[in-house]
Amino acid sequence: xxxxxxxxxxxxxxxxxxxxxxxxxxxxxVVLRPLTSYEGLAGQVGRAIESGRQLHLTLGQAxxxxxxxxxxxxxxxxxxxxxxxxxxxxxxPLVTVGDGTLLPLAQANIQHALAEAGRSGDFDLSLTxxxxxxxxxxxxxxxxxxxxxxxxxxxxxxxxRFGPELALMVEAAxxxxxxxxxxxxxPTALAVATAATDNVLIGEELxxxxxxxxxxxxxxxSLQLQDILRWIVVLFILGAAVYQLV
Numbered sequence: 646x647x648x649x650x651x652x653x654x655x656x657x658x659x660x661x662x663x664x665x666x667x668x669x670x671x672x673x674x675v676v677l678r679p680l681t682s683y684e685g686l687a688g689q690v691g692r693a694i695e696s697g698r699q700l701h702l703t704l705g706q707a708x709x710x711x712x713x714x715x716x717x718x719x720x721x722x723x724x725x726x727x728x729x730x731x732x733x734x735x736x737x738p739l740v741t742v743g744d745g746t747l748l749p750l751a752q753a754n755i756q757h758a759l760a761e762a763g764r765s766g767d768f769d770l771s772l773t774x775x776x777x778x779x780x781x782x783x784x785x786x787x788x789x790x791x792x793x794x795x796x797x798x799x800x801x802x803x804x805x806r807f808g809p810e811l812a813l814m815v816e817a818a819x820x821x822x823x824x825x826x827x828x829x830x831x832p833t834a835l836a837v838a839t840a841a842t843d844n845v846l847i848g849e850e851l852x853x854x855x856x857x858x859x860x861x862x863x864x865x866x867s868l869q870l871q872d873i874l875r876w877i878v879v880l881f882i883l884g885a886a887v888y889q890l891v
Contacts, residue, residue, distance in 0.1 A: 747805075
């Protein structure tokens with residue numbers, strides 16, 4: 646009986662997602678919940694252009710192979726958006742990574758963004774740097790901090806899987822009085838981030854990156870479906886509580 650219920654639930658979700666996507670494509674206006682961190686991201690490339698310096702983006706230490714894959718995929722969506730914007734204006738971002746699987750991803754994103762901007766010849770391997778392996782997080786944090794201190798960096802964007810080593814990076818950026826945006830799913834890193842900047846993507850906000858930055862109908866519909874499911878869970882909990890009281 647349980648497999649049948651699960652199958653029916655999945656079928657209902659698929660139908661709902663299809664209907665919501667179709668509705669958005671038909672032109673229905675959708676207002677997403679405002680998040681200051683995404684608003685902060687929007688102006689970073691412009692500030693880098695005005696200052697004549699690079700935007701720095703680090704993608705954390707979560708491998709593309711494993712349970713942390715969604716975190717790194719969301720971080721890659723941020724890179725894709727910033728790379729397209731920066732490369733179109735002649736200021737490709739400087740990207741650092743702490744996992745070997747993220748390096749070719751970062752290189753491919755920068756190359757693709759430069760190609761779209763008609764600047765394929767501007768690609769330089771130094772735009773993407775592998776800092777340290779995930780077995781040594783503090784070496785990674787120190788390496789990124791050194792990049793922030795040595796390079797001409799305008800803003801510091803950190804999205805992906807981090808831990809307590811995030812403190813080294815945010816402190817280095819603060820010493821250089823840089824704007825910062827941090828997005829992660831790790832509670833320890835979030836505690837460090839919220840003490841350093843107001844622009845923090847907390848948990849599920851990071852996973853909503855693609856919908857906020859790109860805004861395709863399917864992505865917006867998936868966010869709406871999540872909100873619907875959230876309300877269903879809330880109503881179920883309230884109903885169960887009332888039932889217990891009665």
